[in-house]
Amino acid sequence: MSKVKKKVTPGRERMEKIVSLCKRRGFIFQSSEIYGGLNSCYDYGPMGVLLKNNVKNSWWKSNVQERDDVVGLDSSILMHPQVWVASGHVESFTDPMVDCKECKLRFRADHVEGDKCPECGGELTDARLFNLMFKTFMGAVEDTSSVVHLRPETAQGIFVNFKNVQTVSRKKLPFGIAQIGKAFRNEITPGKFTFRTREFEMMELEYFTYPEQSEECHQKWLETRMKWYADLGIKKEKLRLRRHEDDELAHYALSCYDVEYEFPWGWSELEGIANRTDYDLKAHEKDSGKDMKFFDEERKEHIAPFVIEPSAGVDRSALAFLVDAYDEDETPTAKGGIDVRTVLRFSNKLAPIKAAVLPLSKKEPLPEIAEKIYKDLRKDFYTDYDIKGSIGKRYRRQDEVGTPFCITVDFDTIEDNAVTVRFRDTLVQERIPIEELKGKLKNLLEL
Ligand SMILES: [Zn+2]
Numbered sequence: 001m002s003k004v005k006k007k008v009t010p011g012r013e014r015m016e017k018i019v020s021l022c023k024r025r026g027f028i029f030q031s032s033e034i035y036g037g038l039n040s041c042y043d044y045g046p047m048g049v050l051l052k053n054n055v056k057n058s059w060w061k062s063n064v065q066e067r068d069d070v071v072g073l074d075s076s077i078l079m080h081p082q083v084w085v086a087s088g089h090v091e092s093f094t095d096p097m098v099d100c101k102e103c104k105l106r107f108r109a110d111h112v113e114g115d116k117c118p119e120c121g122g123e124l125t126d127a128r129l130f131n132l133m134f135k136t137f138m139g140a141v142e143d144t145s146s147v148v149h150l151r152p153e154t155a156q157g158i159f160v161n162f163k164n165v166q167t168v169s170r171k172k173l174p175f176g177i178a179q180i181g182k183a184f185r186n187e188i189t190p191g192k193f194t195f196r197t198r199e200f201e202m203m204e205l206e207y208f209t210y211p212e213q214s215e216e217c218h219q220k221w222l223e224t225r226m227k228w229y230a231d232l233g234i235k236k237e238k239l240r241l242r243r244h245e246d247d248e249l250a251h252y253a254l255s256c257y258d259v260e261y262e263f264p265w266g267w268s269e270l271e272g273i274a275n276r277t278d279y280d281l282k283a284h285e286k287d288s289g290k291d292m293k294f295f296d297e298e299r300k301e302h303i304a305p306f307v308i309e310p311s312a313g314v315d316r317s318a319l320a321f322l323v324d325a326y327d328e329d330e331t332p333t334a335k336g337g338i339d340v341r342t343v344l345r346f347s348n349k350l351a352p353i354k355a356a357v358l359p360l361s362k363k364e365p366l367p368e369i370a371e372k373i374y375k376d377l378r379k380d381f382y383t384d385y386d387i388k389g390s391i392g393k394r395y396r397r398q399d400e401v402g403t404p405f406c407i408t409v410d411f412d413t414i415e416d417n418a419v420t421v422r423f424r425d426t427l428v429q430e431r432i433p434i435e436e437l438k439g440k441l442k443n444l445l446e447l
Helices: 011-024 046-065 081-086 155-160 162-169 211-231 279-288 314-325 366-377 391-401 411-416 434-444
Strands: 028-030 042-044 070-072 094-099 106-108 128-131 135-137 147-149 175-184 199-209 239-243 255-263 266-277 294-296 301-303 306-313 326-332 338-344 355-359 383-385 405-409 418-423 429-433
Touching (some): 011 326, 011 338, 046 070, 046 175, 046 199, 046 314, 081 147, 081 155, 081 279, 155 175, 162 175, 199 211, 211 239, 211 266, 211 306, 255 314, 266 279, 338 391, 355 366, 366 383, 366 405, 366 434, 391 405, 411 418, 429 434
Parallel strands (some): 070 175, 355 383, 355 405
Antiparallel strands (some): 094 106, 094 128, 135 147, 175 199, 239 255, 255 266, 266 306, 294 301, 405 418, 418 429
16 A cells, blocks of 8 residues: 555546535535525535634634734624725725626626627626625614625724724734634625635734834735745645735735635635735724824834734635645555545644544444543544444545544454554554553644
């Protein structure tokens, strides 16, 4: 089993296989599938929710828990309507749209070449600006005075709480506020599986700094964020930083970089890291009439901080980690055939299930011993227990969800109080005494 030959599949075929695996193994389902699905909405199954939680926990750990200059926040999705006026979203968070007068399809004007409908060749309307914020009504009356928006980013919840958080945390510049949460954008052309969806989750950090230090601070965050992806095992050659051209900068940004991953369809953004200047705090100060400055006790002056914002998509990151982990092995079988093994090579930190305990036979005392090991391991990390089917099939199931360690309890276990641990990537098998098992696994998992 040592000679492993890589099989290369073209991008489209590869993506189809990943989407199919996601459904088969419970990572991602189409939302409302029994009713035909809802376009661009997805649900995370038993494996998907674990993967996503691991992504979020890793982000929180490295950006909040392990730093002394960042604190957390969880602000509400619905906010005062004036927030989105002050932030510029009501005015500027728009895409130019054209409608086909024949088939009624709507397109982004910058995605259409010429003046005819790309679907039916019909005549198009003039371009109109279409706001990407979802609207709903708050309270009993549905009129313009009760309109609220579903937030299109979590950042504004951080800006409006700047003074609250700074006061209670007693942080001095530079310091950051981090938040993970859902956001909504009424994208006209969602697509590419969970890459562009109208409902999504973000991991955002607003890092407040002295204006004169903001560019240096921006550079540091670029390095920090690139390292995060690399540390979680993303292939370095599939990851790059791209600086925004001046004409693609958002209305608030002085400069911006995208962290991009090379998906099977090409390079696409995982995270934007922008210098938002003092745009947001100043805008809220002006609109609310409340002081949004930081009082610097050493300098004895009121400062309007600049903001560096690393803003990452949870769903996009999770998809990138999935795509990056997907692999197929080919190994010759004893009978002279070829055995294809599908395996997700997740880093140990991201693997939804860390270990699986598999009794070789249903004959006692094997299940009893195995269950005891399983119940002990799961106190420390996600562990699976599987007794159904041949051992080969059970290994396959674990490979397909990326479980790094399979633990087999066999008849020798009764005599030697040891188990066989099979390593997912190397397929090496090692005999380990039961009493040393948890310690060894925790070491390997870096827990
Ligand atoms: Zn048309």
